[in-house]
Amino acid sequence: MALEMKVPSPGESITEVEIAEWLVATGDWVEKDQAIAEVDSDKATLELPAEASGIITLMAEEGDAVEVGAVVCLIDTEAARPEGGVAPAQPVEEKKETAPKKEAPAPQAEKTYASGTASPAAKKILDEKGIDSKSVSGSGRDGRITKEDAVNAKPSMGTPGGSRGESRSKLSMLRRKVAERLVSAKNETAMLTTFNEADMKPIFDLRKEWKEAFKEKHGVSLGFMSFFTKAVTRALELYPAVNSMIDGKEMLTYEYKDISIAVSGPKGLMVPVIRNAENLSFRGVEAEVKRLALRARDGQITVDEMTGGTFTISNGGVFGSMLSTPIINPPQSGILGMHNIIERPVAVNGEVVIRPMMYLALSYDHRIIDGKESVGFLVAIKEALEDPINLLMDGDVKKALEM
Numbered sequence: 001m002a003l004e005m006k007v008p009s010p011g012e013s014i015t016e017v018e019i020a021e022w023l024v025a026t027g028d029w030v031e032k033d034q035a036i037a038e039v040d041s042d043k044a045t046l047e048l049p050a051e052a053s054g055i056i057t058l059m060a061e062e063g064d065a066v067e068v069g070a071v072v073c074l075i076d077t078e079a080a081r082p083e084g085g086v087a088p089a090q091p092v093e094e095k096k097e098t099a100p101k102k103e104a105p106a107p108q109a110e111k112t113y114a115s116g117t118a119s120p121a122a123k124k125i126l127d128e129k130g131i132d133s134k135s136v137s138g139s140g141r142d143g144r145i146t147k148e149d150a151v152n153a154k155p156s157m158g159t160p161g162g163s164r165g166e167s168r169s170k171l172s173m174l175r176r177k178v179a180e181r182l183v184s185a186k187n188e189t190a191m192l193t194t195f196n197e198a199d200m201k202p203i204f205d206l207r208k209e210w211k212e213a214f215k216e217k218h219g220v221s222l223g224f225m226s227f228f229t230k231a232v233t234r235a236l237e238l239y240p241a242v243n244s245m246i247d248g249k250e251m252l253t254y255e256y257k258d259i260s261i262a263v264s265g266p267k268g269l270m271v272p273v274i275r276n277a278e279n280l281s282f283r284g285v286e287a288e289v290k291r292l293a294l295r296a297r298d299g300q301i302t303v304d305e306m307t308g309g310t311f312t313i314s315n316g317g318v319f320g321s322m323l324s325t326p327i328i329n330p331p332q333s334g335i336l337g338m339h340n341i342i343e344r345p346v347a348v349n350g351e352v353v354i355r356p357m358m359y360l361a362l363s364y365d366h367r368i369i370d371g372k373e374s375v376g377f378l379v380a381i382k383e384a385l386e387d388p389i390n391l392l393m394d395g396d397v398k399k400a401l402e403m
Contacts, residue, residue, distance in 0.1 A: 003052050003075045009068045010041045011303035016067045017041045018173040019060050026058045029082055030075065037072070040173040044270070044303050048072075055079040063170055117143070122150035131155050178269055185328045190366040193325040196378045198385040200341050200356045203227050206388060206397065214401055218283045222401070224338070225261070226285040228313055230392045231384035232336060233257045233278040236311060239377040241369050243310050245331045251368050260309030260329060261289060263296050270296045271329060273309040283402050317341065323359045333368055336381065337361035 007017055017039040024036045030050040037048040050056070054075040060066055118126060118133045122145045126133050129150075136153045138145035171179070185191065207222055214222040236243040236257050244253040259277040263270055272292035277285065295301045312329045317340040326337035339359045346355050362378045369377075384391040393400035 001077055002057075003054070003077050004071045005048075005051055005073045005075060007039070007048075007066055007068050007070050007072055010039075010044070010046050011307070014041050014068065014303070016065050017046075018065050019062050019072065020045060020172060022058060022062055024056055024058075026056065028056055029079075030054065030056050038299065041303065044301055044306060045172075045174060045299050046302070047299065050075060052077045053081075055082075065173070118145035118150065119147060121147045125150035126153060129153065129155055181330060182327055185330045189328055189330070189333075191328055191363055192366050192371075192374070193361055193363045194371075194374050194378055195323070195362075196360045196382050198358050198360055198382045199346065200358050200385065202386055202388055204356055210397065210401055210403070213403060214283075217403065218287070220283065220286040220290050222282065223286060223289070225289045225313070225315070226282040227385060227388055227392065228315075228336070228338060228381075229259055229274065229277050229280075229285045229289075230282065231381045231388075232259060232311060232313060234384055234391065235377050235380040237278070238380050239373050241373050242334045242364065242377050244368055245310075245333055246365070246368055247331075254310045256310070258308055258310045260306075260312040260332070261292065262312060262314040262329075263293050270301055270306060271309065271312060272296055272301055272305050273307070281402060282400060312336070313338065317358065324361060326361060326363050328363055328365060333365040334374075334377075335363050336378075337363070 010017065018041075020038040020040045022037050024030055024034075030036055030053065032051065032053045033049045035047040036050050036056065039046055039048050052075050054077040057074040057076070058072070059074060060070075060072045066072055117138070118136070119140070123133065125147065126136065126145075131150075131153050133145060136145050136149060137143070138149055140146045140149070203224065211222045214220075240253050241251075243257060244251050246252075256276050257278040259274045260271045261274060263272065272295070274280070274285065274288050274292070280288065292301070292305065295305070309329070310332060312326075312332055312335040314326045314335060315338040316324050316326075317338050321337075321339050322342070323339055324337050326335045328335050337360065339361070341356045341358045343354050344357045345352050346357060347353075348355070360378060360381060362374055362381075364374045364377075389395060389397060397403075
């Protein structure tokens with residue numbers, strides 16, 4: 001009996017997916033729950049597991065857009081399991097070789113020169129100049145390149161002999177959706193960006209003192225993301241308009257803080273969400289960041305795990321970014337950009353000292369967030385990062401780190 005495998009719904013409001021890659025071929029034996037394909041929706045890349053064991057027949061090509069509920073393959077559940085687990089390939093008919101027909105010799109004709117043919121003297125000059133004879137128009141008989149043509153020839157501005165090839169590939173459904181959302185954010189929001197900088201020495205000192213004991217006890221590293229997430233949830237409490245969105249003619253403000261974390265996955269940018277980040281400890285944030293990053297890296301992240309964030313943190317610093325204007329992740333109204341940490345001379349108490357400094361950028365929707373609120377929000381983050389013991393740990397490091 002042939003089992004029809006249909007595309008399951010990967011999430012609410014998703015009506016079609018794209019076959020990104022088949023992991024098996026027609027005629028292969030597949031086991032139940034084995035991943036047989038990767039499919040792209042407009043929100044994530046998901047694996048398609050086999051619903052039964054048997055020999056598979058593919059019904060869709062890679063790159064095809066198929067509706068949810070459409071049949072994409074058949075599995076013959078009554079087929080005998082082949083030895084080794086893979087069905088033998090279908091025999092290919094041998095092509096009989098036939099001797100090439102002998103063509104009659106072409107009649108002798110007067111010797112002519114194709115365009116681009118150079119005389120020995122002209123070829124030597126062109127070779128010395130690094131010029132391809134095919135790019136030179138000859139003035140001699142039948143287009144032959146003369147010595148004078150070679151002397152007057154000039155090399156092109158491009159690299160001699162350089163590749164001029166091109167390649168074309170189809171954008172995945174996920175990449176196309178990201179592109180649409182980015183254009184929408186630029187066109188449909190009044191987006192502005194404000195900047196500040198933070199002295200990261202207090203956090204460096206805390207991590208230097210506690211990171212080994214923290215990792216040994218909790219099994220996760222004490223990174224920067226927990227400090228930034230805690231600083232963001234504190235600032236969102238002080239400036240709730242930043243934790244809001246426009247819904248028609250109304251402003252919807254969230255009481256919870258679901259923080260989206262922009263990460264780079266194998267299929268491009270993904271933004272998993274840390275739910276109720278305001279209730280998590282440093283250990284809880286680091287554990288959740290690690291869990292979501294691993295799932296995104298392995299292509300196991302689900303649509304639900306990337307939906308519903310109220311504010312986004314983007315860390316371009318891990319790639320070496322010094323300063324940027326991050327783009328809002330709609331329908332959210334704000335996004336915080338973290339950047340690389342560089343030792344720079346700064347004035348502290350009237351003296352020039354070297355400190356690890358980070359530029360911060362807040363892009364926000366000016367339709368509901370005023371300049372005063374945006375600047376105040378970013379200053380609140382700066383203050384928390386520069387005084388984490390008092391503002392993020394209530395003065396008790398051991399208790400905050402659960403040591």
